[in-house]
Amino acid sequence: MNLWFWLLLACLLAYGWKIVGYFVPARFLENPRMSRIAGTMTIGLLASLTVVNAAASGQSLAADARLGALAAAAVALALRAPFLLVVIVGAGTAALLRMAGWN
Amino acid sequence: MKLTASPAVRVGISISIATGLYGVSFGALSVTSGLDFWQTMALSLLLFSGGSQFAFIGVVGGGGSGIAAMSAATLLGMRNGIYGMQLNALLRPEGWRKYVGAQLTIDESTATSTGQSDPGEQRRGFWAAGIGIYVLWNFFTAVGALAGSGLGDPRQWGLDGAAVAAFLALLWPRLKGREPVAIAVACAVATVIAVPLVPAGVPILVAALVAAVIGWFSHGRSDEGLEPDVEPYAGHHGQGSREAGS
Numbered sequence: 001m002n003l004w005f006w007l008l009l010a011c012l013l014a015y016g017w018k019i020v021g022y023f024v025p026a027r028f029l030e031n032p033r034m035s036r037i038a039g040t041m042t043i044g045l046l047a048s049l050t051v052v053n054a055a056a057s058g059q060s061l062a063a064d065a066r067l068g069a070l071a072a073a074a075v076a077l078a079l080r081a082p083f084l085l086v087v088i089v090g091a092g093t094a095a096l097l098r099m100a101g102w103n
Numbered sequence: 104m105k106l107t108a109s110p111a112v113r114v115g116i117s118i119s120i121a122t123g124l125y126g127v128s129f130g131a132l133s134v135t136s137g138l139d140f141w142q143t144m145a146l147s148l149l150l151f152s153g154g155s156q157f158a159f160i161g162v163v164g165g166g167g168s169g170i171a172a173m174s175a176a177t178l179l180g181m182r183n184g185i186y187g188m189q190l191n192a193l194l195r196p197e198g199w200r201k202y203v204g205a206q207l208t209i210d211e212s213t214a215t216s217t218g219q220s221d222p223g224e225q226r227r228g229f230w231a232a233g234i235g236i237y238v239l240w241n242f243f244t245a246v247g248a249l250a251g252s253g254l255g256d257p258r259q260w261g262l263d264g265a266a267v268a269a270f271l272a273l274l275w276p277r278l279k280g281r282e283p284v285a286i287a288v289a290c291a292v293a294t295v296i297a298v299p300l301v302p303a304g305v306p307i308l309v310a311a312l313v314a315a316v317i318g319w320f321s322h323g324r325s326d327e328g329l330e331p332d333v334e335p336y337a338g339h340h341g342q343g344s345r346e347a348g349s
Contacts, residue, residue: 006169007142010159011149013173014180018205021187022196037318038182039328043283044290044314045179046154046274048307049161051294054267056306058166061298069264070271077275082121083332087128090268095261 065097106231111224115215115231118335122153122211123239125269125332129156130247132266135257136164140248147244151237152209153332154273155179158307161266167304175307182329186213193217194226207233210331218336232335276330282323290314 054070055061072093076086106112126147133143138160146156155176162172187208190196193216196204207229216229254260278284290310297306 003138003163003169004142006173007138007145007159008149010155010173010176011145013177014150014152014155014183015206017177017180017184018187018208019202021184021189021208022191022201022205024188033319035182035185035326035329036321036323037315038185039277039324039326040286040314040318040321041178041311041328042154042182043274043277043286043328044310044317045158045175045307046270046277047287047290048294048310049158049175050267050270050274051291052165052298052306053161053263053270055295056165056298056303058303059299059301061295065261066264066267069261069267072264073268073271076268077272083125083269083272084128086272087125087265087268090271091261091265093261094264094267095259098258098261 064103065094068097068102069094106227109224109227109231111215111219111228112231114218114335115212115228115233116235118211118215118232118331119235119239122236122332123243125153126240126243127247127250128265128269129153129160129240130244130249131251131254132157132164132247132262132269133160133244134248134251135254135262136160136266138163140245140252143244143248144241147241150176150180151206151240152180152183153240154210157266157269157273161270162304162307164263164266165303167307168302171302171304171308175304175311178308178311182210183208185329186210189213190216190229193222194229204229204233207237209233209236210329211236211335214331215335273332276332276334277328279330280324280327282321283327286314286317286328289317 054066069090073086073090076089130143150156158179159172159176162175212229212233215232216225219225219228290313293313294306294310297309
């Protein structure tokens with residue numbers, strides 16, 4: 001139930017960002033610092049989420065099949081594979097590495 | 104004018120199909136991260152912003168708290184506010200259109216709209232991509248969530264590897280040039296350092312802070328990192344989505 005609370009709050013705040021954009025005066029657009037922070041934060045958060053999902057196991061770092069999935073996904077992206085294929089390549093690599101005994 | 108004759112509507116439909124389809128991976132990952140079917144659907148119906156949704160389930164799946172998941176999702180949603188400003192200046196929606204349009208304001212609908220130069224086409228592109236993605240994204244989220252809950256042990260199917268791949272794929276199109284790569288590396292390093300020191304979920308917020316500080320002091324392009332996950336005009340005229348609105 002507790003998760004529902006944070007989930008719905010996240011939904012509310014997400015809409016908050018979106019609607020605020022439609023109501024702030026256009027002159028805020030002329031402040032490039034705002035959009036630069038929105039951009040750098042997007043890059044930083046996604047990089048961090050990639051690392052956490054690839055190498056964190058609770059509060060410790062782990063090298064397991066997920067690192068193989070990361071490498072395979074990078075190759076797929078370099079070869080310009082579409083999003084869904086990249087995700088399938090990541091899953092397949094992790095599953096195969098586990099079958100081969102690397103956890 | 105017939106809607107199907109509008110180039111913006113055609114781009115909007117194709118981007119809807121491409122983006123909607125990967126709702127399958129979101130739905131499947133969400134239920135294997137520990138959310139139930141309706142929590143998964145609530146994220147797609149109400150939050151409706153791919154990056155933030157993946158962030159929320161990524162933090163929960165990694166053992167992070169609800170408040171950390173909410174914070175990561177909310178920080179990632181800030182860019183939608185920037186898109187809202189651009190679209191408001193571009194489309195000038197009135198009345199209820201403003202409130203409905205706001206919910207449809209995401210990377211892809213913004214890029215589809217700002218990639219057009221005619222005002223009518225900009226409007227049609229926004230609504231075609233926004234409504235199309237909303238419908239298909241939610242449909243395929245439900246498909247993925249139903250399929251994912253029948254999978255058993257998610258690790259056996261490599262679904263944790265799928266999450267890693269999904270985040271890298273969301274990051275990848277934003278890494279154009281030296282500065283975004285440097286930001287990504289700095290935040291990755293900050294995350295690795297923070298993981299053993301702070302509770303699960305919090306390293307992501309540490310990285311967000313590092314990125315915000317870099318953004319505050321840097322003098323790079325002002326729209327860096329604001330890229331759609333699926334590029335609407337990739338096969339049409341390259342960087343078209345960059346020109347307008349900034």
